[in-house]
Amino acid sequence: MNKNEFMATVTLSIKKMPEEEKQDILYDFEEYFQEGLLQGRTEEDIAASLGNPKTLIKQMVAVKLVEQASSSNNTQQTLKAIASVISLNFLTFLIFILPLALIATFMIGGVASFLAGVSGPIYYFSNGILTPFGPLTIILAGISATLFGILLILCARWLIKLLRLSTMKFLQYKTRVSSNWRKIR
Amino acid sequence: MALNIQFKKGVLELCVMALLDRKDYYGYELVTEISKNIETPENTVYPLLRRLKNDGFTTTYLRESQEGPPRKYYQLTDEGRKAKEELMLEWGHFIKSVYNIIEGECDNE
Numbered sequence: 001m002n003k004n005e006f007m008a009t010v011t012l013s014i015k016k017m018p019e020e021e022k023q024d025i026l027y028d029f030e031e032y033f034q035e036g037l038l039q040g041r042t043e044e045d046i047a048a049s050l051g052n053p054k055t056l057i058k059q060m061v062a063v064k065l066v067e068q069a070s071s072s073n074n075t076q077q078t079l080k081a082i083a084s085v086i087s088l089n090f091l092t093f094l095i096f097i098l099p100l101a102l103i104a105t106f107m108i109g110g111v112a113s114f115l116a117g118v119s120g121p122i123y124y125f126s127n128g129i130l131t132p133f134g135p136l137t138i139i140l141a142g143i144s145a146t147l148f149g150i151l152l153i154l155c156a157r158w159l160i161k162l163l164r165l166s167t168m169k170f171l172q173y174k175t176r177v178s179s180n181w182r183k184i185r
Numbered sequence: 186m187a188l189n190i191q192f193k194k195g196v197l198e199l200c201v202m203a204l205l206d207r208k209d210y211y212g213y214e215l216v217t218e219i220s221k222n223i224e225t226p227e228n229t230v231y232p233l234l235r236r237l238k239n240d241g242f243t244t245t246y247l248r249e250s251q252e253g254p255p256r257k258y259y260q261l262t263d264e265g266r267k268a269k270e271e272l273m274l275e276w277g278h279f280i281k282s283v284y285n286i287i288e289g290e291c292d293n294e
Contacts, residue, residue, distance in 0.1 A: 021235070024235050024238075025235075027257055028212055028231040028234075028235075030254070031211070031212055031213055031256065031257070032212075032213065032227060032231075034252075034253050034254070035213045038252055038253075060232055063232065064232070064236075067236075
């Protein structure tokens with residue numbers, strides 16, 4: 001890959017960024033190529049040492065999003081950060097899907113139980129349905145279901161907090177700067 | 186010297202700011218300067234410089250160069266200078282603490 005091809009790919013990958021950031025990134029790559037050429041390296045050599053431009057930009061974006069998410073604790077930013085890491089490493093998606101499914105189960109189960117516990121007795125009493133259980137039993141069952149529902153929802157919320165903490169740690173680990181360190185010649 | 190990766194990142198920020206406190210540098214010059222002492226990937230320095238600029242700790246200007254197109258030089262702002270002083274204090278405390286632990290161990294031997 002020569003410099004023009006490399007820079008063209010970079011330009012395409014950073015299309016959606018704010019103008020100033022785009023210019024900064026392009027300038028930095030240009031400067032790096034310039035320095036390399038001054039040292040007598042070839043364009044192809046420099047481009048090869050930098051690696052795949054698309055991946056480079058994805059990594060840059062992921063590192064930045066993770067940094068922002070860890071300092072702000074904002075859910076939307078955390079989700080963006082997760083998405084950017086997944087785009088680099090698909091396995092990350094699999095790591096998240098289990099805890100997310102668990103949280104969803106608790107939430108849905110909790111809400112369902114809560115609603116059943118509240119609406120069941122109301123329905124029974126307003127329609128005078130014949131059941132083998134006395135009214136007291138119905139009310140107690142309703143209260144238990146409601147409380148159980150609340151318990152499940154609280155568990156879900158606690159799981160969400162736990163997930164957010166471990167997510168940040170995991171994302172920071174994934175975006176640590178290590179795998180593409182190269183010595184400057 | 187094998188340093189922990191995350192640790193190196195924080196130290197890099199301090200090194201860059203300390204260098205900029207002494208004089209203005211352009212991107213690659215900083216990479217070269219730090220590499221004299223610590224192996225430094227350009228991969229970390231450039232994004233760090235962009236972040237410092239976004240945070241308002243540095244400003245940039247162009248200066249003509251004989252070797253090619255004008256170069257973008259980084260300059261520390263007053264805010265940047267303050268941040269650098271804070272980082273240096275933190276670093277000093279950290280070094281002292283580590284040294285206390287290490288020294289303490291040696292005393293027992």
